[in-house]
Amino acid sequence: MSVRIELIAAPGCGKCAVAQAKLHAIATTMLGEDAVVWREVNVLEELDYAVSLGVLSMPAIAVNGELKFSSLPTPERFRAMLSSLEHS
């Protein structure tokens, strides 16, 4: 089963771009390339969706439609969250 990971951010956010690359790499390494559906959500284009997820700050990360991080997680916290998915 694939895991849908969404990074909700504003375009032009430098720290979001760096985070995106790092976290994407962690997710594909841990879960496998085919098991990750990675999507960048432009908060301005999908404001209603971001609001429905409960996003109040950026960058935020949602996994399978559920808000998991409301600020940038450390790689360790991100890995721990992915591990909990594998075991659930």
Added chain:
Amino acid sequence: MHTIGEAAALSGVTPDTLRYYEKERLVMPASKTGAGYRLYDDEALRRIHFIKTAQHCGFALAEIHELMTLKQADSACCADVRSVAIEKKLRIAHKLQALQAMSKALDELIERCAGGAAATEDCPILAALENGLSVVAR
């Protein structure tokens, strides 16, 4: 230089507001007279104008403080300010969604009651508020 009364009048705020801004370290008087009266310069007036405009956009004083700090921080850039604005917009959108839900709940209540001179003990709106919105109106 302007006294607190002049600065307040020029900015469209009250002297109490300026004292509060000073307490919150948003606008400091440029100096004080020998007798201790506050004196405001044009930079202070610009900051008051900044606060009023930001409030008009929905920013709270704590957020305005953050914006002013970003304005003076060498390490900050436009993207940082833009993020603050987008996050404010997100919070407003959340509030709007909550207000829309309230409005919808009120529609549901209003729908239940045709008004009229019936005693309030028979009022379907009050009954629904007591029993929960899912209770079917009598």
